Amino acid sequence: MTFIQKQRNILDVALCSLLRRKGKNLSLVAAYVFVIFLLSSVMFITDALKREASFVLKDAPEMIVQRLVAGRHELVPTAYAKVIGKIRGVQSVSPRLWGYYYDATNGANYTLIVHQDLITSPGSIMVGRGVARHLPAGGNGTIPFKACDGSYLFLEIRSVLPSESELVSADLVLMSEPDFRRLFQMPEGYATDLVLRVRNVRELSTIAAKVVQLLPDTRPVSRDEILRTYDAVFSWRSGLVIVIFAGTLSAFLILAWDKATGLSAEEKREIGLLKAVGWETSDVLLMKFWEGMAVSLVSFLTGIILAYVHIFFTSASLFKPALKGWAVLYPDFRLTPFIDGQHAATLFFLTVVPYTAATIVPSWRTATMDPDSVMRS
Amino acid sequence: MAGRRSSIFAVYVLIHLCILALLWVHAQLGQSRARPDLELKREMVGSLGLTDLCLFTEARYTRHPAMADSNAPFQDHPMSFDHFPSGSIVTVPEHLRYESGKP
Numbered sequence: 001m002t003f004i005q006k007q008r009n010i011l012d013v014a015l016c017s018l019l020r021r022k023g024k025n026l027s028l029v030a031a032y033v034f035v036i037f038l039l040s041s042v043m044f045i046t047d048a049l050k051r052e053a054s055f056v057l058k059d060a061p062e063m064i065v066q067r068l069v070a071g072r073h074e075l076v077p078t079a080y081a082k083v084i085g086k087i088r089g090v091q092s093v094s095p096r097l098w099g100y101y102y103d104a105t106n107g108a109n110y111t112l113i114v115h116q117d118l119i120t121s122p123g124s125i126m127v128g129r130g131v132a133r134h135l136p137a138g139g140n141g142t143i144p145f146k147a148c149d150g151s152y153l154f155l156e157i158r159s160v161l162p163s164e165s166e167l168v169s170a171d172l173v174l175m176s177e178p179d180f181r182r183l184f185q186m187p188e189g190y191a192t193d194l195v196l197r198v199r200n201v202r203e204l205s206t207i208a209a210k211v212v213q214l215l216p217d218t219r220p221v222s223r224d225e226i227l228r229t230y231d232a233v234f235s236w237r238s239g240l241v242i243v244i245f246a247g248t249l250s251a252f253l254i255l256a257w258d259k260a261t262g263l264s265a266e267e268k269r270e271i272g273l274l275k276a277v278g279w280e281t282s283d284v285l286l287m288k289f290w291e292g293m294a295v296s297l298v299s300f301l302t303g304i305i306l307a308y309v310h311i312f313f314t315s316a317s318l319f320k321p322a323l324k325g326w327a328v329l330y331p332d333f334r335l336t337p338f339i340d341g342q343h344a345a346t347l348f349f350l351t352v353v354p355y356t357a358a359t360i361v362p363s364w365r366t367a368t369m370d371p372d373s374v375m376r377s
Numbered sequence: 378m379a380g381r382r383s384s385i386f387a388v389y390v391l392i393h394l395c396i397l398a399l400l401w402v403h404a405q406l407g408q409s410r411a412r413p414d415l416e417l418k419r420e421m422v423g424s425l426g427l428t429d430l431c432l433f434t435e436a437r438y439t440r441h442p443a444m445a446d447s448n449a450p451f452q453d454h455p456m457s458f459d460h461f462p463s464g465s466i467v468t469v470p471e472h473l474r475y476e477s478g479k480p
Contacts, residue, residue: 008383015382053430055415059423064444072446096426100437109434111441113425130431164414165421170431171440193444195426219446226428226443233442233467294386301393308400312407325462327435336415337407339400 007290010283014290017270029299031255036303036351037310038248043343044311045319046234048335053230056168057223063196063204064096064221065211075190080215084194087210089203095191097180101145101173106134108171108328112183115174122176124158130170130329132160143173148185155179163332170331196220252351256358263362271366272374284367285360292359296352304344312337433463442467 018025065084067076081093097114110131118124125143127135135143145153161169180186198207201223208220263271271284310318315334324330366374421427429441438445439461 008381011383011386012381015386019382049430049432052415056418056422056430057428059419060428061426064428066444066446068446073444100440109437109440111431111434115425128431130434161421162417165418167430167432168418168421168427171434172425172431174425221428221443229443230430297390298393301390301397305393305396305400312404322462322466323432325433325435325439325466327433327463329434331431336411337400337404339404 007286010287011290011294014287015294017287018291018294021266025295028255029295031251032295032299032355033303033306035248035252035255036300036347037306038244039347039351040304040307040344041310041316041319042244043340043347044307044338045316045335047340047343048311048338050230050234051338052167052336053234054227057227057230060223060226061096061195062198062201062223063208065093065194065196065215066219066221067193067215067217068219069217073192074217075186076193076218078189078191078194080218081194083214084196084211087207087214089199089207091197091199093197094195096193096195097177097186098192099180099184101183103134103143104146106328108134110173110329111171112173112175112180114177114180118158118174118176121158122178123154123156124176125155125179126159126161126172126174127157128161128169128172129163129166130331131173132157133332134329145183147183153179153183166331167333170333171329252355256355261362263366267363268366268374271363272371275367275371276375281364281367285364288360288363289356292356293352295359296355300348300352304347308337308339311335433461433467435463436461439463439467 065076065080067074067080076095078095081095084090085093099112101110101112102108103110108131115126118126127143135141140157142154142156145155147153155175161172161174175183181188196207198204204222204224208222211218211220274284274287275281310316312335315332316323320330428443431440433439
Protein backbone atom coordinates (compact mmCIF):
# COMPACT_ATOMS: atom_id res chain seq x y z
CA MET A 1 0.00 0.00 0.00
CA THR A 2 1.50 3.32 -0.99
CA PHE A 3 1.87 6.14 1.51
CA ILE A 4 -0.86 8.26 -0.13
CA GLN A 5 -3.26 5.33 -0.32
CA LYS A 6 -2.74 4.66 3.39
CA GLN A 7 -3.39 8.31 4.27
CA ARG A 8 -6.55 8.31 2.15
CA ASN A 9 -7.86 5.18 3.86
CA ILE A 10 -7.19 6.62 7.30
CA LEU A 11 -8.78 9.95 6.24
CA ASP A 12 -11.87 8.01 5.11
CA VAL A 13 -12.17 6.39 8.54
CA ALA A 14 -11.58 9.75 10.26
CA LEU A 15 -14.29 11.46 8.19
CA CYS A 16 -16.71 8.56 8.85
CA SER A 17 -16.00 8.92 12.56
CA LEU A 18 -16.68 12.67 12.40
CA LEU A 19 -19.92 12.13 10.48
CA ARG A 20 -21.14 9.62 13.06
CA ARG A 21 -21.21 12.53 15.56
CA LYS A 22 -22.63 14.92 12.97
CA GLY A 23 -24.52 17.25 15.33
CA LYS A 24 -21.62 17.76 17.75
CA ASN A 25 -19.02 18.23 15.03
CA LEU A 26 -21.14 20.58 12.91
CA SER A 27 -21.70 22.86 15.90
CA LEU A 28 -17.96 22.65 16.61
CA VAL A 29 -17.16 23.68 13.02
CA ALA A 30 -19.71 26.52 13.20
CA ALA A 31 -18.11 27.90 16.39
CA TYR A 32 -14.62 27.44 14.95
CA VAL A 33 -15.60 29.22 11.67
CA PHE A 34 -17.00 32.12 13.71
CA VAL A 35 -13.78 32.43 15.73
CA ILE A 36 -11.64 32.44 12.56
CA PHE A 37 -14.08 34.82 10.83
CA LEU A 38 -13.83 37.38 13.65
CA LEU A 39 -10.06 37.14 13.98
CA SER A 40 -9.52 37.37 10.21
CA SER A 41 -12.01 40.26 9.87
CA VAL A 42 -10.07 42.26 12.47
CA MET A 43 -6.81 41.30 10.78
CA PHE A 44 -8.05 42.40 7.33
CA ILE A 45 -9.59 45.71 8.44
CA THR A 46 -6.64 46.76 10.61
CA ASP A 47 -4.08 45.78 7.96
CA ALA A 48 -6.02 47.65 5.26
CA LEU A 49 -6.49 50.78 7.39
CA LYS A 50 -2.85 50.81 8.50
CA ARG A 51 -1.69 50.44 4.90
CA GLU A 52 -4.06 53.16 3.69
CA ALA A 53 -2.99 55.53 6.49
CA SER A 54 0.71 54.96 5.87
CA PHE A 55 0.30 55.75 2.16
CA VAL A 56 -2.18 58.63 2.39
CA LEU A 57 -0.52 60.42 5.32
CA LYS A 58 2.95 60.32 3.77
CA ASP A 59 2.39 63.93 2.65
CA ALA A 60 1.08 65.14 6.03
CA PRO A 61 2.89 68.20 7.46
CA GLU A 62 6.49 67.44 8.44
CA MET A 63 5.93 68.98 11.85
CA ILE A 64 3.06 70.69 13.65
CA VAL A 65 3.62 72.92 16.64
CA GLN A 66 0.73 73.27 19.09
CA ARG A 67 0.48 75.44 22.17
CA LEU A 68 -0.74 73.89 25.40
CA VAL A 69 -2.21 75.74 28.38
CA ALA A 70 -3.25 73.70 31.43
CA GLY A 71 -2.84 70.53 29.37
CA ARG A 72 -5.22 71.69 26.67
CA HIS A 73 -4.80 73.13 23.20
CA GLU A 74 -4.66 76.88 23.08
CA LEU A 75 -4.45 79.29 20.16
CA VAL A 76 -0.86 79.89 19.18
CA PRO A 77 0.35 83.48 18.59
CA THR A 78 1.60 83.85 15.00
CA ALA A 79 4.62 85.69 16.51
CA TYR A 80 5.85 82.22 17.53
CA ALA A 81 6.38 81.55 13.81
CA LYS A 82 9.16 84.16 13.71
CA VAL A 83 10.94 82.55 16.70
CA ILE A 84 10.68 79.06 15.20
CA GLY A 85 11.65 80.33 11.72
CA LYS A 86 15.05 81.38 13.09
CA ILE A 87 15.94 77.80 14.11
CA ARG A 88 18.59 76.41 11.79
CA GLY A 89 17.11 73.82 9.43
CA VAL A 90 13.56 75.25 9.41
CA GLN A 91 12.56 76.10 5.85
CA SER A 92 9.18 77.72 6.49
CA VAL A 93 6.58 78.16 9.21
CA SER A 94 2.97 78.81 8.32
CA PRO A 95 -0.06 79.23 10.58
CA ARG A 96 -2.92 76.75 10.25
CA LEU A 97 -6.49 77.72 11.03
CA TRP A 98 -8.88 74.93 11.75
CA GLY A 99 -11.47 73.86 14.31
CA TYR A 100 -14.67 71.97 14.96
CA TYR A 101 -18.26 73.04 14.46
CA TYR A 102 -21.29 71.28 15.88
CA ASP A 103 -24.29 71.59 13.56
CA ALA A 104 -27.34 71.56 15.86
CA THR A 105 -29.70 71.02 12.91
CA ASN A 106 -28.46 67.50 12.23
CA GLY A 107 -26.22 66.74 15.23
CA ALA A 108 -23.10 66.37 13.11
CA ASN A 109 -19.57 67.57 13.91
CA TYR A 110 -17.69 69.25 11.07
CA THR A 111 -13.97 69.92 10.78
CA LEU A 112 -13.54 73.48 9.52
CA ILE A 113 -10.30 74.31 7.73
CA VAL A 114 -9.13 77.54 6.12
CA HIS A 115 -8.19 76.85 2.53
CA GLN A 116 -5.96 79.12 0.45
CA ASP A 117 -8.04 78.50 -2.71
CA LEU A 118 -10.95 80.35 -1.09
CA ILE A 119 -8.88 83.35 -0.03
CA THR A 120 -10.42 85.53 -2.74
CA SER A 121 -13.96 84.28 -2.34
CA PRO A 122 -15.29 84.83 1.19
CA GLY A 123 -18.83 83.57 1.65
CA SER A 124 -18.08 80.36 -0.27
CA ILE A 125 -17.24 76.96 1.12
CA MET A 126 -16.24 73.54 -0.17
CA VAL A 127 -17.69 70.59 1.73
CA GLY A 128 -16.88 66.90 2.09
CA ARG A 129 -19.26 64.28 0.72
CA GLY A 130 -20.32 63.27 4.24
CA VAL A 131 -21.36 66.85 5.07
CA ALA A 132 -23.30 67.17 1.80
CA ARG A 133 -25.12 63.88 2.46
CA HIS A 134 -26.54 65.23 5.72
CA LEU A 135 -27.75 68.56 4.37
CA PRO A 136 -31.41 69.00 3.43
CA ALA A 137 -30.43 70.40 0.02
CA GLY A 138 -27.59 67.92 -0.56
CA GLY A 139 -24.55 69.61 -2.05
CA ASN A 140 -26.38 72.79 -3.13
CA GLY A 141 -27.42 76.06 -1.53
CA THR A 142 -26.11 77.61 1.65
CA ILE A 143 -25.34 76.40 5.17
CA PRO A 144 -26.20 78.68 8.10
CA PHE A 145 -23.38 78.70 10.67
CA LYS A 146 -24.07 80.13 14.12
CA ALA A 147 -21.19 82.41 15.04
CA CYS A 148 -19.81 82.89 18.58
CA ASP A 149 -21.70 86.18 18.96
CA GLY A 150 -25.02 84.48 18.15
CA SER A 151 -25.33 85.90 14.63
CA TYR A 152 -25.68 83.66 11.60
CA LEU A 153 -23.22 83.35 8.79
CA PHE A 154 -24.71 82.00 5.55
CA LEU A 155 -22.02 80.34 3.48
CA GLU A 156 -22.66 79.15 -0.03
CA ILE A 157 -21.49 75.69 -1.09
CA ARG A 158 -19.20 76.18 -4.07
CA SER A 159 -18.35 72.52 -4.60
CA VAL A 160 -18.40 69.11 -2.95
CA LEU A 161 -15.09 67.28 -2.50
CA PRO A 162 -14.77 64.04 -4.53
CA SER A 163 -16.36 60.94 -3.02
CA GLU A 164 -13.14 58.94 -3.61
CA SER A 165 -11.48 61.08 -0.91
CA GLU A 166 -14.11 60.44 1.79
CA LEU A 167 -11.70 58.61 4.07
CA VAL A 168 -9.85 61.89 4.63
CA SER A 169 -12.47 64.50 3.73
CA ALA A 170 -15.99 63.31 4.67
CA ASP A 171 -16.51 65.90 7.45
CA LEU A 172 -14.45 68.76 6.03
CA VAL A 173 -15.75 72.29 5.42
CA LEU A 174 -13.15 74.42 3.65
CA MET A 175 -13.64 78.17 4.05
CA SER A 176 -11.88 81.51 3.74
CA GLU A 177 -9.87 83.06 6.57
CA PRO A 178 -12.22 86.06 7.15
CA ASP A 179 -15.24 83.74 7.43
CA PHE A 180 -13.39 81.44 9.85
CA ARG A 181 -12.25 84.33 12.07
CA ARG A 182 -15.73 85.83 12.07
CA LEU A 183 -17.39 82.54 12.93
CA PHE A 184 -15.16 81.81 15.94
CA GLN A 185 -14.33 85.42 16.82
CA MET A 186 -10.70 84.45 16.56
CA PRO A 187 -8.42 87.47 16.95
CA GLU A 188 -5.89 88.42 14.27
CA GLY A 189 -2.37 87.34 15.14
CA TYR A 190 -3.45 83.92 16.41
CA ALA A 191 -3.72 80.54 14.68
CA THR A 192 -4.80 77.04 15.70
CA ASP A 193 -1.29 75.66 15.22
CA LEU A 194 1.84 76.12 13.12
CA VAL A 195 3.04 73.95 10.25
CA LEU A 196 6.78 73.58 9.76
CA ARG A 197 8.74 72.56 6.69
CA VAL A 198 12.31 71.54 7.27
CA ARG A 199 15.31 71.19 4.99
CA ASN A 200 16.34 67.75 6.23
CA VAL A 201 13.79 65.38 7.80
CA ARG A 202 16.58 63.70 9.78
CA GLU A 203 16.88 66.89 11.78
CA LEU A 204 13.24 66.80 12.92
CA SER A 205 13.96 65.54 16.43
CA THR A 206 16.69 68.18 16.94
CA ILE A 207 14.38 70.92 15.67
CA ALA A 208 11.56 69.64 17.93
CA ALA A 209 13.89 69.82 20.96
CA LYS A 210 14.91 73.38 20.02
CA VAL A 211 11.26 74.45 19.62
CA VAL A 212 10.43 73.18 23.12
CA GLN A 213 13.57 74.84 24.50
CA LEU A 214 12.70 78.22 22.98
CA LEU A 215 8.94 78.02 23.56
CA PRO A 216 8.30 75.74 26.57
CA ASP A 217 4.49 76.00 26.27
CA THR A 218 4.50 74.30 22.86
CA ARG A 219 4.34 70.70 21.77
CA PRO A 220 5.75 69.62 18.40
CA VAL A 221 4.18 66.64 16.63
CA SER A 222 6.25 65.18 13.79
CA ARG A 223 4.98 63.36 10.71
CA ASP A 224 6.62 60.21 11.94
CA GLU A 225 4.53 60.40 15.12
CA ILE A 226 1.37 60.98 13.06
CA LEU A 227 2.12 57.86 11.01
CA ARG A 228 2.96 55.83 14.13
CA THR A 229 -0.36 56.89 15.68
CA TYR A 230 -2.23 54.79 13.12
CA ASP A 231 0.09 51.86 13.64
CA ALA A 232 -0.71 52.09 17.37
CA VAL A 233 -4.46 52.64 16.87
CA PHE A 234 -4.75 49.49 14.79
CA SER A 235 -2.08 47.37 16.43
CA TRP A 236 -3.07 44.13 18.16
CA ARG A 237 -2.98 45.93 21.52
CA SER A 238 -5.47 48.61 20.47
CA GLY A 239 -8.98 48.80 21.92
CA LEU A 240 -11.05 47.19 19.16
CA VAL A 241 -8.50 44.52 18.36
CA ILE A 242 -7.79 43.50 21.92
CA VAL A 243 -11.51 43.23 22.78
CA ILE A 244 -12.28 41.01 19.80
CA PHE A 245 -9.03 39.07 20.19
CA ALA A 246 -9.63 38.42 23.88
CA GLY A 247 -13.22 37.25 23.29
CA THR A 248 -12.47 35.00 20.36
CA LEU A 249 -9.27 33.66 21.86
CA SER A 250 -11.17 32.65 25.00
CA ALA A 251 -13.77 30.91 22.84
CA PHE A 252 -11.01 29.12 20.97
CA LEU A 253 -9.24 28.12 24.18
CA ILE A 254 -12.49 26.63 25.50
CA LEU A 255 -12.81 24.64 22.27
CA ALA A 256 -9.23 23.40 22.44
CA TRP A 257 -9.44 22.75 26.19
CA ASP A 258 -12.59 20.69 25.70
CA LYS A 259 -10.69 18.55 23.19
CA ALA A 260 -7.49 18.29 25.19
CA THR A 261 -9.07 17.32 28.51
CA GLY A 262 -10.48 14.06 27.32
CA LEU A 263 -12.44 11.93 24.92
CA SER A 264 -16.08 10.95 25.14
CA ALA A 265 -16.97 7.35 26.06
CA GLU A 266 -17.95 6.72 22.43
CA GLU A 267 -14.61 7.99 21.14
CA LYS A 268 -12.73 5.82 23.66
CA ARG A 269 -14.75 2.75 22.61
CA GLU A 270 -13.94 3.54 18.97
CA ILE A 271 -10.19 3.66 19.69
CA GLY A 272 -10.45 0.42 21.71
CA LEU A 273 -12.22 -1.29 18.80
CA LEU A 274 -9.65 -0.11 16.27
CA LYS A 275 -6.84 -1.39 18.51
CA ALA A 276 -8.68 -4.70 19.01
CA VAL A 277 -8.96 -5.28 15.23
CA GLY A 278 -5.23 -4.73 14.83
CA TRP A 279 -4.62 -1.00 14.37
CA GLU A 280 -1.25 0.26 15.51
CA THR A 281 -1.11 3.15 18.01
CA SER A 282 0.53 5.27 15.30
CA ASP A 283 -2.43 4.58 12.94
CA VAL A 284 -4.90 5.62 15.63
CA LEU A 285 -2.96 8.84 16.20
CA LEU A 286 -2.82 9.42 12.44
CA MET A 287 -6.59 9.04 12.28
CA LYS A 288 -7.03 11.55 15.12
CA PHE A 289 -4.59 13.90 13.38
CA TRP A 290 -6.74 13.79 10.24
CA GLU A 291 -9.88 14.34 12.32
CA GLY A 292 -8.40 17.49 13.86
CA MET A 293 -6.96 18.60 10.55
CA ALA A 294 -10.29 18.15 8.73
CA VAL A 295 -12.21 20.19 11.30
CA SER A 296 -9.65 22.97 11.60
CA LEU A 297 -8.77 23.21 7.90
CA VAL A 298 -12.42 23.41 6.82
CA SER A 299 -13.10 26.01 9.53
CA PHE A 300 -9.98 28.06 8.74
CA LEU A 301 -10.59 28.21 4.99
CA THR A 302 -14.31 28.99 5.35
CA GLY A 303 -13.69 31.58 8.08
CA ILE A 304 -10.97 33.48 6.25
CA ILE A 305 -12.94 33.59 2.97
CA LEU A 306 -16.06 34.86 4.75
CA ALA A 307 -13.95 37.50 6.54
CA TYR A 308 -12.51 38.79 3.25
CA VAL A 309 -16.00 39.06 1.78
CA HIS A 310 -17.19 40.82 4.96
CA ILE A 311 -14.44 43.45 4.98
CA PHE A 312 -13.84 44.15 1.29
CA PHE A 313 -17.18 43.35 -0.37
CA THR A 314 -19.63 44.55 2.31
CA SER A 315 -17.34 47.32 3.72
CA ALA A 316 -17.15 45.70 7.20
CA SER A 317 -20.91 45.92 7.66
CA LEU A 318 -20.84 44.00 10.96
CA PHE A 319 -18.22 46.31 12.48
CA LYS A 320 -19.91 49.51 11.23
CA PRO A 321 -22.10 50.11 14.32
CA ALA A 322 -19.01 49.81 16.56
CA LEU A 323 -16.89 52.03 14.32
CA LYS A 324 -19.65 54.60 13.87
CA GLY A 325 -20.39 54.98 17.59
CA TRP A 326 -22.51 58.08 18.18
CA ALA A 327 -21.17 59.89 15.15
CA VAL A 328 -23.71 61.30 12.71
CA LEU A 329 -21.15 61.73 9.95
CA TYR A 330 -19.46 58.55 8.88
CA PRO A 331 -17.39 58.22 5.72
CA ASP A 332 -18.79 55.93 3.08
CA PHE A 333 -15.52 54.33 2.02
CA ARG A 334 -14.39 51.10 0.50
CA LEU A 335 -11.05 49.85 1.74
CA THR A 336 -8.35 48.82 -0.70
CA PRO A 337 -8.23 45.01 -0.47
CA PHE A 338 -5.04 43.67 1.00
CA ILE A 339 -3.97 40.23 2.24
CA ASP A 340 -0.89 40.11 4.45
CA GLY A 341 0.45 36.59 3.85
CA GLN A 342 2.54 36.68 7.02
CA HIS A 343 -0.47 37.57 9.21
CA ALA A 344 -2.63 34.91 7.53
CA ALA A 345 0.10 32.30 8.09
CA THR A 346 0.43 33.35 11.76
CA LEU A 347 -3.33 32.99 12.20
CA PHE A 348 -3.16 29.54 10.58
CA PHE A 349 -0.40 28.35 12.91
CA LEU A 350 -2.06 29.86 15.98
CA THR A 351 -5.38 28.14 15.34
CA VAL A 352 -4.99 25.00 13.21
CA VAL A 353 -1.84 23.63 14.87
CA PRO A 354 -2.97 23.94 18.54
CA TYR A 355 -6.38 22.48 17.74
CA THR A 356 -4.90 19.51 15.88
CA ALA A 357 -2.41 18.96 18.71
CA ALA A 358 -5.24 19.15 21.25
CA THR A 359 -7.04 16.40 19.32
CA ILE A 360 -4.07 14.04 19.29
CA VAL A 361 -2.91 14.30 22.94
CA PRO A 362 -5.92 12.65 24.72
CA SER A 363 -6.16 10.03 21.94
CA TRP A 364 -2.52 9.10 22.50
CA ARG A 365 -3.28 8.50 26.20
CA THR A 366 -6.21 6.20 25.30
CA ALA A 367 -4.44 4.49 22.39
CA THR A 368 -1.53 3.37 24.57
CA MET A 369 -3.90 1.59 27.00
CA ASP A 370 -5.02 -2.02 26.71
CA PRO A 371 -7.98 -2.22 24.22
CA ASP A 372 -9.98 -4.48 26.51
CA SER A 373 -9.80 -2.10 29.47
CA VAL A 374 -10.55 0.88 27.20
CA MET A 375 -13.74 -0.76 25.90
CA ARG A 376 -14.82 -1.86 29.39
CA SER A 377 -14.20 1.57 30.98
CA MET B 378 -13.07 6.23 -6.38
CA ALA B 379 -15.15 9.35 -6.92
CA GLY B 380 -17.54 8.74 -4.03
CA ARG B 381 -14.89 8.34 -1.33
CA ARG B 382 -15.17 10.75 1.55
CA SER B 383 -11.48 11.59 1.34
CA SER B 384 -11.98 12.65 -2.30
CA ILE B 385 -14.93 14.87 -1.37
CA PHE B 386 -12.83 16.43 1.41
CA ALA B 387 -9.90 16.96 -0.97
CA VAL B 388 -12.19 18.61 -3.53
CA TYR B 389 -13.69 20.85 -0.81
CA VAL B 390 -10.25 21.98 0.37
CA LEU B 391 -9.07 22.47 -3.22
CA ILE B 392 -12.10 24.61 -4.11
CA HIS B 393 -11.52 26.77 -1.04
CA LEU B 394 -7.83 27.13 -1.83
CA CYS B 395 -8.80 28.21 -5.38
CA ILE B 396 -11.24 30.78 -3.91
CA LEU B 397 -8.45 32.06 -1.63
CA ALA B 398 -6.12 32.34 -4.61
CA LEU B 399 -8.83 34.25 -6.52
CA LEU B 400 -9.28 36.60 -3.55
CA TRP B 401 -5.53 37.20 -3.51
CA VAL B 402 -5.71 38.09 -7.23
CA HIS B 403 -8.71 40.32 -6.43
CA ALA B 404 -6.64 42.08 -3.75
CA GLN B 405 -3.74 42.63 -6.16
CA LEU B 406 -6.04 43.99 -8.87
CA GLY B 407 -7.89 46.11 -6.30
CA GLN B 408 -4.63 47.69 -5.20
CA SER B 409 -3.68 48.78 -8.70
CA ARG B 410 -7.25 49.95 -9.36
CA ALA B 411 -7.26 51.99 -6.13
CA ARG B 412 -3.95 53.73 -6.96
CA PRO B 413 -5.55 56.91 -8.48
CA ASP B 414 -7.92 57.26 -5.48
CA LEU B 415 -5.03 56.83 -3.04
CA GLU B 416 -3.01 59.45 -4.95
CA LEU B 417 -6.01 61.82 -4.81
CA LYS B 418 -6.28 61.38 -1.02
CA ARG B 419 -2.53 61.82 -0.61
CA GLU B 420 -2.64 65.00 -2.69
CA MET B 421 -5.50 66.33 -0.58
CA VAL B 422 -3.61 65.55 2.62
CA GLY B 423 -0.61 67.46 1.25
CA SER B 424 -2.52 70.50 -0.03
CA LEU B 425 -4.80 70.90 3.02
CA GLY B 426 -2.19 69.90 5.60
CA LEU B 427 -4.38 67.11 7.00
CA THR B 428 -3.06 64.89 9.77
CA ASP B 429 -5.69 62.18 10.28
CA LEU B 430 -8.11 59.81 8.61
CA CYS B 431 -11.77 60.72 8.98
CA LEU B 432 -12.88 57.54 10.78
CA PHE B 433 -14.58 58.68 13.99
CA THR B 434 -16.23 62.11 13.96
CA GLU B 435 -17.98 61.94 17.35
CA ALA B 436 -15.15 63.31 19.53
CA ARG B 437 -12.21 65.57 18.68
CA TYR B 438 -9.62 63.21 20.13
CA THR B 439 -10.90 60.31 18.02
CA ARG B 440 -11.37 62.47 14.90
CA HIS B 441 -7.76 63.67 15.15
CA PRO B 442 -5.93 61.17 17.40
CA ALA B 443 -2.56 62.44 16.15
CA MET B 444 -3.41 65.96 17.38
CA ALA B 445 -5.05 64.96 20.68
CA ASP B 446 -3.73 66.12 24.05
CA SER B 447 -3.25 63.90 27.10
CA ASN B 448 -6.31 65.32 28.88
CA ALA B 449 -8.76 64.90 25.99
CA PRO B 450 -10.73 61.97 27.48
CA PHE B 451 -11.23 63.99 30.69
CA GLN B 452 -12.54 66.96 28.76
CA ASP B 453 -15.62 67.60 30.92
CA HIS B 454 -13.97 67.44 34.34
CA PRO B 455 -11.03 65.57 35.91
CA MET B 456 -13.08 62.55 37.02
CA SER B 457 -15.07 62.36 33.79
CA PHE B 458 -13.96 59.23 32.02
CA ASP B 459 -14.21 58.71 28.32
CA HIS B 460 -17.79 58.03 27.30
CA PHE B 461 -17.64 58.04 23.51
CA PRO B 462 -17.86 54.53 21.99
CA SER B 463 -14.97 55.25 19.61
CA GLY B 464 -12.82 56.17 22.64
CA SER B 465 -12.67 52.46 23.42
CA ILE B 466 -11.47 51.69 19.91
CA VAL B 467 -8.85 54.41 19.49
CA THR B 468 -5.98 54.00 21.89
CA VAL B 469 -3.70 56.76 23.11
CA PRO B 470 -1.21 57.74 20.39
CA GLU B 471 2.33 56.56 20.96
CA HIS B 472 3.78 60.08 21.24
CA LEU B 473 1.36 60.85 24.09
CA ARG B 474 1.89 57.50 25.82
CA TYR B 475 5.63 58.08 26.09
CA GLU B 476 5.48 61.87 26.40
CA SER B 477 6.60 61.87 30.02
CA GLY B 478 9.67 59.84 29.12
CA LYS B 479 10.72 62.28 26.43
CA PRO B 480 13.32 64.98 26.93
